[in-house]
Amino acid sequence: MEKLKTFCHRQFIIFGGFNFEEKVDYLKQLNKPQALAVKTVEGPVMIIAGAGSGKTRVLTYRIAYLIEHGVDPFNILALTFTNKAAKEMKERIAKVVGITEARNLYMGTFHSVFSKILRAESDKIGFPNNFTIYDSDDSKNLIKTIIIEMGLDDKHYKPNMVQNRISSSKNSLINAIAYKMNEEIQMDDLEARKPKLGAIYERYTMRCFKASAMDFDDLLLKTFELFQKYPDVLHKYQHRFKFVLVDEFQDTNFAQYSIIKQLSALYQNICVVGDDAQSIYAFRGADITNILNFEKDYSDLKTFKLEQNYRSTKNIVAAANSVIAKNKHQLDKSVWTDNTEGAKIQVIKASTDNEEGNFIAQSIFGYRMNHQLANRDFAILYRTNVQSRALEEALRRLNIPYRIYGGLSFYQRREIKDLLSYFRLCVNHNDEEALKRIINYPTRGIGKSTLDKIIIGAAENDMSVWQVLENIKKLDINLSPAVAKKVDEFRQMIIGFESIVQQKSAFDAASFIASSCGLLKDLYSDKTPEGVNRYENVQELLNGIKEFTENNKDHKEGNGLPRYMEDIALLTDADKDEDDDKDRVTLMTIHASKGLEFPYVFVVGLEENLFPSQLSINSREELEEERRLFYVAITRAMTQLTFSYAQTRFKYGNLIHSDPSRFLHEVDEAYLDFSQAGNQQRIFQGKRMEASGNNLNSYSIPAHSQLKKLSISGKSTSIKGDPVGSFQTGLEVIHTRFGKGKILSIDGNGDNKMATIKFEKDGEKKLLLKFAKLQVVKD
C-alpha cells in the first residue's frame, strides 16, 4: 500500500497524509466549491473540474464522506479511466477511512467492472463465464480472415477501417442486427461502395460467439443489452450500486453513458466529474455532448465548478487559457490560480529531431544541476510514440535515466502473446485467435493449408475450430493421415496442459506450459539480441505470474491461471507497477499524461502535420480536439514548461521539412520566451508575410529527396546553415538531382536569392539558392 506512483508523489504528500485522528479535518482542506461538491451526495451531481483543480481530491473525499456518513462501501461504484487511477484512488481513500472499508469499494475501469459483471451473468447472454477478451489485434485478425473468406477485396474493405466501423457502432449501441436494419447506415455504406459491411459485422459477431470471445467494445455493448433484456439483473445491480461515481466523464462514450444511466436510474445518486476542455478521446467514440445531455437527462442536476488551479504557475495557467479560448465548443469556465507568477514558457527551435532531443537532454541536465532537481521532476510529452526514439538516444548520451510509458504494450509483444495464447486456449478451447496463433508455433508441421482446411471445416459444420480438432477423424476435411495425427497430438497436448492448469497454481502451470510446449527452448536457441530480449520478456511475464500466485495464495477464488488471465486481459503497461521508486525522467504521449503532473514539462515536436496531426486539420471538430490535447499538455506542468520543435524530421525514413505548429502562434506571446529559439521571430514574420498574400512559401519545402541525399553525403551544415551568400556568377556547382552546372546570374535578396544555372544535362534552370543545396566544384 505504501508503494506510491512516481507522479502522484507530491500530491500525495500534500493531501494524502491523513491518519485516522486527522480525518475529521479534511473538509477544512477544501475550498468552497470543492467542499460543496464533496458534501452534496444525494441526487445527480456534475462536477466540472478545471485542470489541476483538485479533482481527484474531491472524488476521494466524497467517497470518504459517504462512508463516514454510514454508506456501506459495498454500495459504492466508482468508474475510472484507467486501472491505475482506480488503484491510486483506492489507496488514497484507504488513508482516510482505513483499509478494510476501502477494500469493499467497487472501483475500476468501465471495462474491468463490466467484464466482471458479464462473467457473473454470462449464462444470461449465452456465453460461458470463461470467455476470452480479444484485444484489438485479435479482432483485427479475425476481421481480416472474414473479409478474405467472404471473397472480398481487402484493399477495398480495409480491415482497419472495418474494425473502426464495427467499434464505433458498438460504442453507439448498434449491434449487427440493428446495423443491418438501419436504413441510414445502409445508405451510407452503399454510397461508400461498401455494402457488405453489415454482413462482415454479422459474421464477426457470430465468430466471436463461436470462439466464446468478446472484444473491448462488446464488454460495454453486452452489458447494456444484459441490463436491457433482464430487468431483474439490472435491478440487482441498481440496488447494489446505490452511489455511482464517474471520473473523466468527458471521455465516456454513448455506450458507457447509457449504462451509467441504467445503473443509477433507481436511486439517481450519480456523480460525474470531468472537464470538457480535456476531452481527448473523441476518436474512440467519447462524446462531449454527454456533458450537455446530462443536464437534459437530469432536471434536478446540481453542477459545481472547480476553477481554482493548485498545480501550475500563473504563467502556465494563463498560457493554457489563451490556447483553449480558441475553441468554440466549451462550457463557460475560467481557471485561475493563486500560485506564483513563475517563469515564461521556453521555446526551443532545433534544426532536426535529433538536435531537438539533444537540446532537451541538455536542458534537463542544466535544470537538474542548477535547481537541485531529481529526474522524476521531468517529463517529456509528445504527440506520437515514434518521437520517443530521438529523445531516448539523446538522454542516453547524457546518461539521464528515463522511463517510457506506452509504445508497444508489453502484452502485445509477439512472444508474450504467443505464450498467453497457450494459456488462453487452455482456459477457453474455443478461442480461435489463440489457436491459430500457436497451432504451429513452435513449428510442428501444421502449415497454412492445413489450418485453412480446419477453419473451413469449422464454418461448414457450424463448429468452433476446437470442435473440428476434436472430431478430426470423423470429419472429412481432406487431411492426410500424417497431418491429422500431428493435429491430434496438438489437441492432446493442450488437454494435458488444461489438467495442469486446473490442479496447479498459476505460476506452476505457466512455467510448465512454457517449457513443455517448446516455446522457451525456441526462444533460448535464438541468440540474436532480439531473441535474447524475447526470452527475457517471457521470463518477466513468468515473474509477474509468480508474483500474482504469491499475492493470491489466500484468495477465495484461488490463484490459478484462469483468474490470472481475467486479471491481465484488461491491463495496459501503465498499470504495471515496476521500478517506481527509481528516479527517472518520464517519456510519454500526451494522451498517456492525462491526470498526471510534473514540475518540469517539455512538450516536443510542435510542428504542423505532427501536432496538430495531419489527419486532424481538415475538420473543425478534430482540430479542436487537438487543441484540447495541447491544453492537456500545457496543464501537466507545475513550475516550468518548455516547447520545442524541429525544422526537419525523419518520417518513414525520409527527411521532411516542418513548419512550426500553429499552436505555437496560438499561445499569447506574453507568456513565451524565445531567447532559446534562435531566429524564431523571423519565422513568425515569415508566416505573416505569407498570410498577407506573399505566396513564396519559404517554410514548406516538400520532402525533396535531395535533402536526404545531401545529409547522407555529410554536408549537413547546409541544411540549417546559410550558404546563400557564398555563390557568385561563373561558379561551377553540383546539384544533387541536375548534376554539374554553371551559375549564369544571381538575383533577388536574402532568402529569395535565385540563381540561373546552366546544367550540362538539363539546360537552364532557375533555382532558389536557399533550397537548391548546391555544392561548389573545387578544382
Place this chain on the structure above:
DNA sequence: CCAAAGATTGTCACA
C-alpha cells in the same frame, strides 16, 4: 511445409 528474401504499406492517440 518452411525459411529467407523481397515487396508492400502504414501513415495518431488507447482499453
Place this chain on the structure above:
DNA sequence: CAATCTTTGG
C-alpha cells in the same frame, strides 16, 4: 523506417 505480407526455391 519497421512491421507485415507475399513470393520463391528448397
